[in-house]
Amino acid sequence: MTTIGNDLAWAATLLEQGKLVSIPTETVYGLAANALDAAAVARIYVAKDRPQFNPLIVHCANAEQAFSYAVDIPEQAYRLAQRFWPGPLTLILRKSAQIPDLVTAGHDWVGLRVPKHDVSLQLLQQLSFPLAAPSANPSGYVSPTTAQHVLDGLNGKIDYILDGGPCTVGVESTIVSFANEMPQLLRYGGITPEAIKEVLPDLVIYENKENEAPLAPGQLASHYAPGKKVIIGNLSQLLEKFAGKNVAVISLQQKFPQLDSSKQIQLSPSGIPEEAAQHIFRALRTLDKSDATYILAELMPEEGIGRAVNDRLRRAAV
Numbered sequence: 001m002t003t004i005g006n007d008l009a010w011a012a013t014l015l016e017q018g019k020l021v022s023i024p025t026e027t028v029y030g031l032a033a034n035a036l037d038a039a040a041v042a043r044i045y046v047a048k049d050r051p052q053f054n055p056l057i058v059h060c061a062n063a064e065q066a067f068s069y070a071v072d073i074p075e076q077a078y079r080l081a082q083r084f085w086p087g088p089l090t091l092i093l094r095k096s097a098q099i100p101d102l103v104t105a106g107h108d109w110v111g112l113r114v115p116k117h118d119v120s121l122q123l124l125q126q127l128s129f130p131l132a133a134p135s136a137n138p139s140g141y142v143s144p145t146t147a148q149h150v151l152d153g154l155n156g157k158i159d160y161i162l163d164g165g166p167c168t169v170g171v172e173s174t175i176v177s178f179a180n181e182m183p184q185l186l187r188y189g190g191i192t193p194e195a196i197k198e199v200l201p202d203l204v205i206y207e208n209k210e211n212e213a214p215l216a217p218g219q220l221a222s223h224y225a226p227g228k229k230v231i232i233g234n235l236s237q238l239l240e241k242f243a244g245k246n247v248a249v250i251s252l253q254q255k256f257p258q259l260d261s262s263k264q265i266q267l268s269p270s271g272i273p274e275e276a277a278q279h280i281f282r283a284l285r286t287l288d289k290s291d292a293t294y295i296l297a298e299l300m301p302e303e304g305i306g307r308a309v310n311d312r313l314r315r316a317a318v
């Protein structure tokens with residue numbers, strides 16, 4: 001049995017012992033272990049059933065600590081950190097020798113981030129090491145945005161869940177890599193590409209081609225996937241096409257009077273993209289538990305944080 005609680009000191013004790021604790025962040029809940037302890041990090045891969053080729057993000061208390069685990073840091077990385085940390089941005093930088101190879105799945109590059117969540121920051125400040133933490137879900141499934149979601153997926157496999165309430169951003173961090181000549185955005189997330197381009201006008205957006213190994217190895221085409229089949233499109237047309245079938249619907253704001261209210265979720269009744277991001281994973285989980293056979297969903301406008309929501313929906317639909 002895994003318990004949920006608010007005991008920071010207990011969480012710190014467990015982490016010092018090399019155990020696994022789920023921590024709240026502003027994006028999604030993470031599954032944390034001492035990033036400098038390879039044996040502890042190995043337990044993360046086991047608990048999540050995560051492929052060993054998929055590296056982990058290292059979470060730090062502040063930028064100074066984060067940069068101490070990287071070498072050859074470009075000036076642009078400092079500028080991004082200054083603007084967006086603490087916050088939903090992960091920087092991929094050349095790793096220092098202190099970071100075990102297991103954290104980076106053998107790469108010379110490490111993902112670093114300072115989360116913007118009081119509970120996690122307090123915990124990180126108490127610890128003498130940073131925390132390696134992927135999202136706290138079984139590999140491939142929908143990311144967790146509440147402590148209960150974590151329990152639903154990992155009960156019995158981890159030692160404690162630190163409850164910090166529902167995540168406010170709701171989609172994972174944006175990943176920017178400095179592993180190539182030009183800075184590259186590898187994953188859409190909580191910081192919009194538009195905001196990053198204000199600091200780095202020459203940012204390259206990396207679009208993963210089908211059948212190509214992704215640069216961020218976790219960005220596999222099928223990911224964030226509920227057990228039910230997810231179909232994306234124009235909802236009115238899809239509802240006609242699926243007439244007579246047991247369907248549930250995720251819309252941005254439109255209501256469908258012909259459907260029972262338990263079979264539809266409006267991500268943001270007032271049409272605010274940030275609110276849609278906050279609720280997307282919860283919506284997928286809720287409808288996955290319903291008796292519907294298909295989950296029909298519409299994409300958000302392709303701008304701002306809507307890109308991150310659409311990216312998650314597309315991968316959920318593969």
Ligand code: TXA
Binds near residue numbers: 054056136171173175
């Ligand atoms: O918001 C987030 O980033 C959350 C919270 C917990 O911080 N974490 C998260 O971790 O989303 P995870 O493991 O679910 O996704 C991390 C992504 C994966 O796609 C992984 O391949 C990529 O980051 N990544 C990590 N380190 C990398 C590296 N050195 N090079 C390229 N991609 C990397």
Ligand code: MG
Binds near residue numbers: 134135143218
């Ligand atoms: Mg994940």
